[in-house]
Amino acid sequence: MRSKHPLSLGFLEGLIGFRLRLAQISLFEDFERALRPFDITPTRFGALVLIEANSGLSQMQLAKTIRLDRSTLVALLDHLEGKGLVKRRPSPTDKRTNELVLTDEGRKLLAKAKRRVQEHEKRLFGKLSASDRAELKRLLEAVSAKKYNNTL
Amino acid sequence: MRSKHPLSLGFLEGLIGFRLRLAQISLFEDFERALRPFDITPTRFGALVLIEANSGLSQMQLAKTIRLDRSTLVALLDHLEGKGLVKRRPSPTDKRTNELVLTDEGRKLLAKAKRRVQEHEKRLFGKLSASDRAELKRLLEAVSAKKYNNTL
């Protein structure tokens, strides 16, 4: 006797949010496994990419863009800085803020990581057609584009 | 001087995974806010629905279906049981497992929660057309339908 998986999803069956959650779990699982050798998580990867693309940005700017609490970012940057990938440089114009920059080592590691991430995306979304992928991206953007009535 | 949001996303621009992550954050934010009065999170909600739809299921079956570690489920069920919404009932046929069932109170609360969740889904996905919603759901299902090469 082994009534295996097939449970009824009940109310969850119709919920897009539930599917989104499952997809997110699959995503994270594969990403984590693929980037484990680099000790890089999705969040860390996002931070590195953004620092590369916007050298000198502040912690708040970074936090907002990847939608992370600024307090969370502290430990994350401590980690990356501890590994010599990122540097916090006190801003000369605003003594409250730090300018974030990638080190040479950071740039080098990121280059390698990007290739892994590219493979990872292919693995996850490769089963979809190119137009399906574009469509998925478009729809996801629409979802997080927040301008819903904040009348709560 | 206030260089606001507009940061370049760089490499993230093209990644579906990044969009998925952002959408997931938006989802969780709205869900959490909408269901806060009930002290119900997305994960708890999933558990309640699944127990309702598959009364008597085991913890492992539940954990697998919502893709949660079985150790995580322990605390979650402790919480729900503590609030009198769920009951753990030792299985008569397999002394290792518990049969999970909803209490009357659990069923009542879940009914209310479902309505809130329905509103929440409308809020998040209502900006999409019906066909877009169906498409999104289909694509997300395809993503988490794991059967990618496990050659890693």
Next chain:
DNA sequence: CTAAAAACGTTTGACGACAAACAAAAGCCG
């Protein structure tokens, strides 16, 4: 039938995330 292997629920430890409180600095406004 019996010994080894697997499954189940639990405990403990680690980690990432948020929220609240804080000090320092910058911005605002009389």
Next chain:
DNA sequence: CGGCTTTTGTTTGTCGTCAAACGTTTTTAG
């Protein structure tokens, strides 16, 4: 200018999650 408010980075506390180890029970092999 001079005081209040806001912003920024940090610390501390809490929570949800996974992973590993454990005892009990079931399943499987020989």
